[in-house]
Amino acid sequence: MEIIAAVDRMKRNLMEIICCPTCxxxxxxxxxxxxxxxxxxxxLTCGKCHVDYPIEEGIPNLLPKExx
Amino acid sequence: MKxxxxxxxxxxxxxxxxxxxxxxxxxxxxNPSNMNSCCGAPPSADDMSKKMGYSEEELAKIPEGAxxxxxxxxxxxxxxxxxxxxxxxxxxxxxxxxxxAADRVGKSGKVIGVDMTPEMIDRARENVKKAGLENIExxxxxxxxxxxxxxxxxxxxxxxxxxxxxxxxxxxxxxxxVLKPGGKLMISDIVLLKQLPEAVLxxxxxxxxxxxxxxxxxxxxxxxxxxxFTDIEIxxxxxxxxxxxxxxxxxxxxxxxxxxxxxxxxxxxxxxxxKFSAVKPKI
Numbered sequence: 001m002e003i004i005a006a007v008d009r010m011k012r013n014l015m016e017i018i019c020c021p022t023c024x025x026x027x028x029x030x031x032x033x034x035x036x037x038x039x040x041x042x043x044l045t046c047g048k049c050h051v052d053y054p055i056e057e058g059i060p061n062l063l064p065k066e067x068x
Numbered sequence: 069m070k071x072x073x074x075x076x077x078x079x080x081x082x083x084x085x086x087x088x089x090x091x092x093x094x095x096x097x098x099n100p101s102n103m104n105s106c107c108g109a110p111p112s113a114d115d116m117s118k119k120m121g122y123s124e125e126e127l128a129k130i131p132e133g134a135x136x137x138x139x140x141x142x143x144x145x146x147x148x149x150x151x152x153x154x155x156x157x158x159x160x161x162x163x164x165x166x167x168x169a170a171d172r173v174g175k176s177g178k179v180i181g182v183d184m185t186p187e188m189i190d191r192a193r194e195n196v197k198k199a200g201l202e203n204i205e206x207x208x209x210x211x212x213x214x215x216x217x218x219x220x221x222x223x224x225x226x227x228x229x230x231x232x233x234x235x236x237x238x239x240x241x242x243x244x245x246v247l248k249p250g251g252k253l254m255i256s257d258i259v260l261l262k263q264l265p266e267a268v269l270x271x272x273x274x275x276x277x278x279x280x281x282x283x284x285x286x287x288x289x290x291x292x293x294x295x296x297f298t299d300i301e302i303x304x305x306x307x308x309x310x311x312x313x314x315x316x317x318x319x320x321x322x323x324x325x326x327x328x329x330x331x332x333x334x335x336x337x338x339x340x341x342x343k344f345s346a347v348k349p350k351i
Contacts, residue, residue, distance in 0.1 A: 062215035
Protein backbone atom coordinates (compact mmCIF):
# COMPACT_ATOMS: atom_id res chain seq x y z
CA MET A 1 0.00 0.00 0.00
CA GLU A 2 2.82 2.29 0.90
CA ILE A 3 4.53 1.58 -2.40
CA ILE A 4 1.38 2.35 -4.37
CA ALA A 5 1.06 5.65 -2.57
CA ALA A 6 4.67 6.44 -3.37
CA VAL A 7 4.15 5.66 -7.04
CA ASP A 8 1.05 7.79 -7.11
CA ARG A 9 2.91 10.66 -5.58
CA MET A 10 5.85 10.38 -7.96
CA LYS A 11 3.49 9.96 -10.87
CA ARG A 12 1.66 13.06 -9.94
CA ASN A 13 4.86 14.95 -9.18
CA LEU A 14 6.55 13.89 -12.33
CA MET A 15 3.63 13.77 -14.73
CA GLU A 16 1.61 16.79 -13.78
CA ILE A 17 3.64 19.34 -15.63
CA ILE A 18 5.82 17.27 -17.90
CA CYS A 19 5.53 17.07 -21.66
CA CYS A 20 7.36 15.86 -24.75
CA PRO A 21 10.20 18.32 -25.45
CA THR A 22 9.51 18.10 -29.16
CA CYS A 23 5.74 18.08 -29.76
CA UNK A 24 4.67 19.12 -26.21
CA UNK A 25 2.28 16.16 -26.11
CA UNK A 26 1.54 14.12 -23.00
CA UNK A 27 3.97 11.45 -21.88
CA UNK A 28 2.96 8.02 -20.61
CA UNK A 29 4.98 6.74 -17.66
CA UNK A 30 6.10 3.17 -17.23
CA UNK A 31 8.02 2.19 -14.11
CA UNK A 32 10.64 -0.55 -14.07
CA UNK A 33 12.26 0.07 -10.73
CA UNK A 34 11.46 2.26 -7.81
CA UNK A 35 12.99 2.99 -4.46
CA UNK A 36 11.39 4.86 -1.60
CA UNK A 37 9.55 7.75 -3.21
CA UNK A 38 11.43 7.74 -6.44
CA UNK A 39 11.11 6.17 -9.85
CA UNK A 40 14.65 4.97 -10.44
CA UNK A 41 14.26 3.22 -13.78
CA UNK A 42 11.48 3.60 -16.27
CA UNK A 43 10.46 5.47 -19.33
CA LEU A 44 8.24 8.25 -20.56
CA THR A 45 6.65 7.64 -23.94
CA CYS A 46 5.26 10.26 -26.27
CA GLY A 47 2.15 8.92 -27.96
CA LYS A 48 2.44 11.40 -30.82
CA CYS A 49 6.15 11.15 -31.64
CA HIS A 50 6.43 7.47 -30.62
CA VAL A 51 9.64 8.27 -28.80
CA ASP A 52 10.72 6.80 -25.45
CA TYR A 53 12.49 9.04 -22.98
CA PRO A 54 14.32 6.90 -20.45
CA ILE A 55 14.37 7.48 -16.70
CA GLU A 56 17.73 6.31 -15.41
CA GLU A 57 19.08 6.67 -11.90
CA GLY A 58 16.02 8.73 -11.10
CA ILE A 59 16.66 11.28 -13.82
CA PRO A 60 14.32 11.64 -16.78
CA ASN A 61 16.32 12.15 -19.95
CA LEU A 62 14.18 14.56 -21.92
CA LEU A 63 16.78 15.75 -24.37
CA PRO A 64 15.01 16.07 -27.74
CA LYS A 65 15.13 13.00 -29.94
CA GLU A 66 14.41 12.43 -33.60
CA UNK A 67 10.98 11.02 -34.37
CA UNK A 68 10.92 7.32 -35.06
CA MET B 69 30.27 27.11 -34.91
CA LYS B 70 27.05 25.35 -35.76
CA UNK B 71 24.32 25.12 -33.13
CA UNK B 72 24.92 21.46 -32.42
CA UNK B 73 28.67 22.00 -32.05
CA UNK B 74 28.03 24.86 -29.65
CA UNK B 75 25.82 22.65 -27.50
CA UNK B 76 28.45 19.91 -27.53
CA UNK B 77 31.27 22.24 -26.44
CA UNK B 78 29.13 23.79 -23.72
CA UNK B 79 27.94 20.41 -22.44
CA UNK B 80 31.48 19.03 -22.39
CA UNK B 81 32.92 21.97 -20.48
CA UNK B 82 30.18 22.21 -17.89
CA UNK B 83 30.23 18.44 -17.52
CA UNK B 84 33.92 18.69 -16.66
CA UNK B 85 33.21 21.44 -14.15
CA UNK B 86 30.51 19.32 -12.49
CA UNK B 87 32.95 16.46 -12.07
CA UNK B 88 35.85 18.56 -10.84
CA UNK B 89 34.00 20.46 -8.16
CA UNK B 90 35.91 23.58 -8.98
CA UNK B 91 34.12 26.86 -9.40
CA UNK B 92 34.57 28.20 -12.87
CA UNK B 93 32.39 29.38 -15.67
CA UNK B 94 34.56 28.26 -18.50
CA UNK B 95 37.10 25.71 -19.55
CA UNK B 96 39.68 24.72 -16.97
CA UNK B 97 42.70 26.98 -16.98
CA UNK B 98 45.98 25.61 -18.19
CA ASN B 99 47.93 26.87 -15.21
CA PRO B 100 47.23 24.57 -12.26
CA SER B 101 47.88 27.31 -9.72
CA ASN B 102 44.80 29.04 -11.08
CA MET B 103 42.75 25.89 -10.87
CA ASN B 104 40.22 27.16 -8.38
CA SER B 105 39.81 30.72 -9.43
CA CYS B 106 37.60 31.98 -12.14
CA CYS B 107 35.50 34.96 -13.12
CA GLY B 108 37.91 37.13 -11.17
CA ALA B 109 36.51 35.83 -7.90
CA PRO B 110 38.13 34.28 -4.88
CA PRO B 111 38.58 30.51 -4.75
CA SER B 112 35.62 29.59 -2.59
CA ALA B 113 32.27 29.10 -4.29
CA ASP B 114 30.57 30.44 -1.17
CA ASP B 115 32.67 33.60 -1.14
CA MET B 116 31.84 34.08 -4.76
CA SER B 117 28.16 33.60 -4.12
CA LYS B 118 28.16 36.12 -1.29
CA LYS B 119 29.60 38.61 -3.74
CA MET B 120 26.72 37.86 -6.08
CA GLY B 121 24.27 38.72 -3.33
CA TYR B 122 23.36 35.43 -1.70
CA SER B 123 23.19 35.77 2.08
CA GLU B 124 25.01 33.51 4.51
CA GLU B 125 21.67 32.29 5.75
CA GLU B 126 20.69 31.31 2.23
CA LEU B 127 23.98 29.60 1.54
CA ALA B 128 23.58 27.57 4.73
CA LYS B 129 20.36 26.11 3.30
CA ILE B 130 22.06 24.73 0.23
CA PRO B 131 23.33 21.17 0.40
CA GLU B 132 27.09 20.91 0.13
CA GLY B 133 28.08 20.58 -3.51
CA ALA B 134 25.05 22.37 -4.95
CA UNK B 135 26.90 25.65 -5.18
CA UNK B 136 29.65 25.54 -7.78
CA UNK B 137 30.13 29.29 -7.73
CA UNK B 138 29.00 29.61 -11.33
CA UNK B 139 26.70 32.18 -12.83
CA UNK B 140 26.24 35.87 -12.33
CA UNK B 141 23.88 35.63 -9.37
CA UNK B 142 20.21 36.41 -9.18
CA UNK B 143 19.12 35.74 -5.62
CA UNK B 144 16.68 38.66 -5.69
CA UNK B 145 14.53 36.75 -8.16
CA UNK B 146 13.88 34.12 -5.53
CA UNK B 147 12.41 36.72 -3.20
CA UNK B 148 9.26 36.97 -5.33
CA UNK B 149 8.41 33.28 -4.80
CA UNK B 150 5.36 32.45 -2.73
CA UNK B 151 4.33 29.34 -0.83
CA UNK B 152 2.79 26.87 -3.28
CA UNK B 153 4.38 28.35 -6.41
CA UNK B 154 5.77 26.26 -9.23
CA UNK B 155 9.28 27.38 -10.03
CA UNK B 156 11.49 26.53 -12.99
CA UNK B 157 15.22 27.20 -13.34
CA UNK B 158 16.70 27.16 -16.83
CA UNK B 159 20.20 25.71 -16.78
CA UNK B 160 19.95 24.65 -13.17
CA UNK B 161 23.50 23.27 -12.87
CA UNK B 162 24.17 21.65 -9.52
CA UNK B 163 20.99 23.21 -8.20
CA UNK B 164 21.82 26.25 -6.02
CA UNK B 165 18.81 28.36 -7.00
CA UNK B 166 16.49 25.34 -7.01
CA UNK B 167 17.39 24.51 -3.42
CA UNK B 168 16.77 28.06 -2.28
CA ALA B 169 13.50 28.12 -4.21
CA ALA B 170 12.39 24.80 -2.69
CA ASP B 171 12.67 26.39 0.72
CA ARG B 172 10.51 29.34 -0.35
CA VAL B 173 7.73 27.51 -2.19
CA GLY B 174 7.40 24.97 0.61
CA LYS B 175 5.90 21.50 0.45
CA SER B 176 2.86 22.62 -1.52
CA GLY B 177 5.10 24.17 -4.16
CA LYS B 178 7.18 22.57 -6.83
CA VAL B 179 10.66 23.18 -8.15
CA ILE B 180 11.98 21.99 -11.49
CA GLY B 181 15.50 22.36 -12.77
CA VAL B 182 16.34 21.72 -16.41
CA ASP B 183 19.92 21.31 -17.57
CA MET B 184 21.39 19.66 -20.64
CA THR B 185 24.58 18.47 -18.92
CA PRO B 186 24.17 14.96 -17.46
CA GLU B 187 27.00 15.46 -14.95
CA MET B 188 25.33 18.60 -13.58
CA ILE B 189 21.97 16.83 -13.27
CA ASP B 190 23.69 13.92 -11.50
CA ARG B 191 25.18 16.29 -8.97
CA ALA B 192 21.89 18.08 -8.51
CA ARG B 193 20.14 14.79 -7.85
CA GLU B 194 22.77 13.72 -5.31
CA ASN B 195 22.17 17.03 -3.61
CA VAL B 196 18.40 16.41 -3.54
CA LYS B 197 19.10 13.14 -1.76
CA LYS B 198 21.38 14.86 0.76
CA ALA B 199 18.78 17.49 1.47
CA GLY B 200 15.92 14.96 1.57
CA LEU B 201 13.59 17.23 -0.40
CA GLU B 202 10.52 15.96 -2.22
CA ASN B 203 9.24 19.06 -3.94
CA ILE B 204 12.19 19.31 -6.28
CA GLU B 205 12.95 17.57 -9.52
CA UNK B 206 15.74 17.77 -12.07
CA UNK B 207 15.19 16.96 -15.72
CA UNK B 208 17.84 16.42 -18.32
CA UNK B 209 16.67 18.60 -21.15
CA UNK B 210 17.34 21.58 -23.37
CA UNK B 211 16.09 25.03 -22.53
CA UNK B 212 15.24 25.48 -26.23
CA UNK B 213 12.96 22.41 -25.98
CA UNK B 214 11.55 22.50 -22.47
CA UNK B 215 9.99 19.25 -21.27
CA UNK B 216 7.50 21.28 -19.26
CA UNK B 217 3.75 21.58 -19.90
CA UNK B 218 2.08 24.78 -21.14
CA UNK B 219 0.90 27.37 -18.62
CA UNK B 220 2.24 25.49 -15.62
CA UNK B 221 4.91 27.68 -14.00
CA UNK B 222 4.66 30.76 -11.78
CA UNK B 223 8.25 31.94 -11.83
CA UNK B 224 11.14 31.15 -14.17
CA UNK B 225 14.69 32.14 -13.42
CA UNK B 226 17.89 31.64 -15.31
CA UNK B 227 21.24 32.60 -14.02
CA UNK B 228 23.91 33.37 -16.61
CA UNK B 229 22.91 30.55 -18.93
CA UNK B 230 20.87 31.85 -21.87
CA UNK B 231 23.94 33.52 -23.35
CA UNK B 232 25.25 30.01 -23.97
CA UNK B 233 22.25 29.07 -26.09
CA UNK B 234 22.69 29.24 -29.86
CA UNK B 235 18.93 29.94 -30.22
CA UNK B 236 17.89 32.51 -27.63
CA UNK B 237 14.57 33.17 -29.38
CA UNK B 238 13.58 29.53 -28.83
CA UNK B 239 14.52 29.80 -25.15
CA UNK B 240 12.29 32.81 -24.55
CA UNK B 241 9.41 31.41 -26.63
CA UNK B 242 9.57 28.23 -24.55
CA UNK B 243 9.73 30.19 -21.31
CA UNK B 244 6.64 32.12 -22.44
CA UNK B 245 4.80 28.92 -23.30
CA VAL B 246 5.36 27.21 -19.95
CA LEU B 247 4.60 30.26 -17.79
CA LYS B 248 1.08 30.72 -16.46
CA PRO B 249 -0.60 33.94 -17.62
CA GLY B 250 0.68 36.53 -15.19
CA GLY B 251 3.78 34.42 -14.55
CA LYS B 252 7.15 36.07 -14.13
CA LEU B 253 10.49 35.64 -15.80
CA MET B 254 13.58 36.80 -13.89
CA ILE B 255 16.84 36.52 -15.71
CA SER B 256 20.44 37.39 -15.14
CA ASP B 257 22.64 37.11 -18.17
CA ILE B 258 25.62 38.41 -20.06
CA VAL B 259 24.99 40.83 -22.91
CA LEU B 260 27.15 43.06 -25.05
CA LEU B 261 27.11 46.79 -25.47
CA LYS B 262 28.91 46.50 -28.78
CA GLN B 263 29.73 43.72 -31.16
CA LEU B 264 32.79 41.58 -30.41
CA PRO B 265 35.65 41.17 -32.90
CA GLU B 266 35.26 38.30 -35.34
CA ALA B 267 38.15 36.35 -33.79
CA VAL B 268 36.46 36.29 -30.38
CA LEU B 269 33.18 35.20 -31.89
CA UNK B 270 34.88 32.22 -33.49
CA UNK B 271 36.55 31.07 -30.27
CA UNK B 272 34.94 28.08 -28.60
CA UNK B 273 36.63 29.05 -25.34
CA UNK B 274 35.09 32.48 -25.43
CA UNK B 275 31.76 30.80 -26.01
CA UNK B 276 31.80 28.63 -22.91
CA UNK B 277 33.19 31.53 -20.95
CA UNK B 278 29.84 33.26 -21.52
CA UNK B 279 31.33 35.82 -23.86
CA UNK B 280 31.03 35.11 -27.56
CA UNK B 281 27.57 33.59 -27.27
CA UNK B 282 26.28 36.81 -25.78
CA UNK B 283 24.03 39.06 -27.86
CA UNK B 284 23.88 42.81 -28.11
CA UNK B 285 21.76 44.10 -25.26
CA UNK B 286 19.12 45.82 -27.40
CA UNK B 287 18.76 42.86 -29.73
CA UNK B 288 18.51 40.54 -26.74
CA UNK B 289 15.72 42.55 -25.16
CA UNK B 290 13.94 42.67 -28.54
CA UNK B 291 13.98 38.88 -28.60
CA UNK B 292 12.38 38.84 -25.14
CA UNK B 293 9.69 41.25 -26.35
CA UNK B 294 9.08 39.37 -29.59
CA UNK B 295 8.49 36.22 -27.55
CA UNK B 296 5.41 37.89 -26.07
CA PHE B 297 6.72 39.21 -22.76
CA THR B 298 5.61 42.57 -21.41
CA ASP B 299 6.74 44.80 -18.53
CA ILE B 300 10.37 44.14 -19.32
CA GLU B 301 12.28 45.87 -16.57
CA ILE B 302 16.03 46.00 -16.15
CA UNK B 303 16.74 45.78 -12.44
CA UNK B 304 20.51 45.76 -12.59
CA UNK B 305 23.41 46.20 -14.95
CA UNK B 306 27.02 45.64 -14.04
CA UNK B 307 29.99 46.01 -16.29
CA UNK B 308 32.19 42.97 -16.04
CA UNK B 309 34.94 45.27 -17.31
CA UNK B 310 38.38 44.41 -16.06
CA UNK B 311 37.11 41.70 -13.75
CA UNK B 312 36.96 39.64 -16.89
CA UNK B 313 40.72 40.06 -17.27
CA UNK B 314 41.49 38.56 -13.86
CA UNK B 315 39.89 35.39 -15.05
CA UNK B 316 42.34 32.70 -16.17
CA UNK B 317 39.83 32.01 -18.88
CA UNK B 318 40.34 35.49 -20.27
CA UNK B 319 44.06 34.79 -20.46
CA UNK B 320 43.43 31.74 -22.55
CA UNK B 321 40.96 33.56 -24.80
CA UNK B 322 43.41 36.40 -25.33
CA UNK B 323 46.14 33.90 -26.22
CA UNK B 324 43.88 31.96 -28.56
CA UNK B 325 42.65 34.94 -30.51
CA UNK B 326 45.92 36.83 -30.34
CA UNK B 327 44.86 40.28 -29.16
CA UNK B 328 46.80 42.76 -27.06
CA UNK B 329 46.05 43.53 -23.42
CA UNK B 330 44.78 46.96 -24.47
CA UNK B 331 42.34 45.41 -26.91
CA UNK B 332 41.28 42.95 -24.24
CA UNK B 333 40.54 45.82 -21.86
CA UNK B 334 38.43 47.49 -24.53
CA UNK B 335 36.64 44.21 -25.02
CA UNK B 336 35.86 43.97 -21.32
CA UNK B 337 34.03 47.30 -21.40
CA UNK B 338 31.47 46.00 -23.83
CA UNK B 339 30.58 42.91 -21.78
CA UNK B 340 27.93 43.51 -19.12
CA UNK B 341 25.84 41.42 -16.79
CA UNK B 342 22.16 42.40 -16.69
CA LYS B 343 19.30 41.37 -14.49
CA PHE B 344 15.79 41.87 -15.77
CA SER B 345 12.25 40.80 -15.14
CA ALA B 346 9.40 40.31 -17.60
CA VAL B 347 5.80 39.17 -17.39
CA LYS B 348 3.60 36.89 -19.46
CA PRO B 349 0.46 39.03 -19.78
CA LYS B 350 -2.79 37.75 -18.30
CA ILE B 351 -4.32 37.76 -21.82
